[in-house]
Amino acid sequence: MNRTFKLVALLLSPLLLAACATGPGFDTAGVDRELTPQRLSAVADVAEDEQVVWGGIIVASKNLEDRTRLEVLAYPLDRSQRPRTAQSPQGRFIVEHPGYLETADYGPGRSLTVAGVVDEVVDGRIGEAAYRYPRVKPDDLYLWPQASEVQRTSPRVHFGVGIILTN
Numbered sequence: 001m002n003r004t005f006k007l008v009a010l011l012l013s014p015l016l017l018a019a020c021a022t023g024p025g026f027d028t029a030g031v032d033r034e035l036t037p038q039r040l041s042a043v044a045d046v047a048e049d050e051q052v053v054w055g056g057i058i059v060a061s062k063n064l065e066d067r068t069r070l071e072v073l074a075y076p077l078d079r080s081q082r083p084r085t086a087q088s089p090q091g092r093f094i095v096e097h098p099g100y101l102e103t104a105d106y107g108p109g110r111s112l113t114v115a116g117v118v119d120e121v122v123d124g125r126i127g128e129a130a131y132r133y134p135r136v137k138p139d140d141l142y143l144w145p146q147a148s149e150v151q152r153t154s155p156r157v158h159f160g161v162g163i164i165l166t167n
Contacts, residue, residue: 023080024142026115038091055083055113068101111144
């Protein structure tokens, strides 16, 4: 029995480890985890060259002549660097990605995590209200799969007890 258990555990270990290895895994060395877009907007004079790993929900996306602009409502990140949308939002920020991103993919409602440098705080508007956005020059972006994509790609391993009745 003990030998069988070890064999099963050995065979299932890679599957379990692969299931846990999700997310972008951005390097957070040198990142102030207490710095949020909301806090940075309030102290714009220290914004330049600040290394960040932020995430949230895309509110708006727009292709410009030579870049794509994403407006993101920030949320705290979990251990896998996924935005925790059940928490309170932490302000908004702008991502200006050089080149083209498909706005059908990077559209409103999608979860995103970005690693990069804040190059400045820019003035903008949310509706009629003035707003100050930290602008991130991204080193890397991670667009989280939608729930329907996760269901299609998740391993189909199920454990349970059942009864089979036959004639």
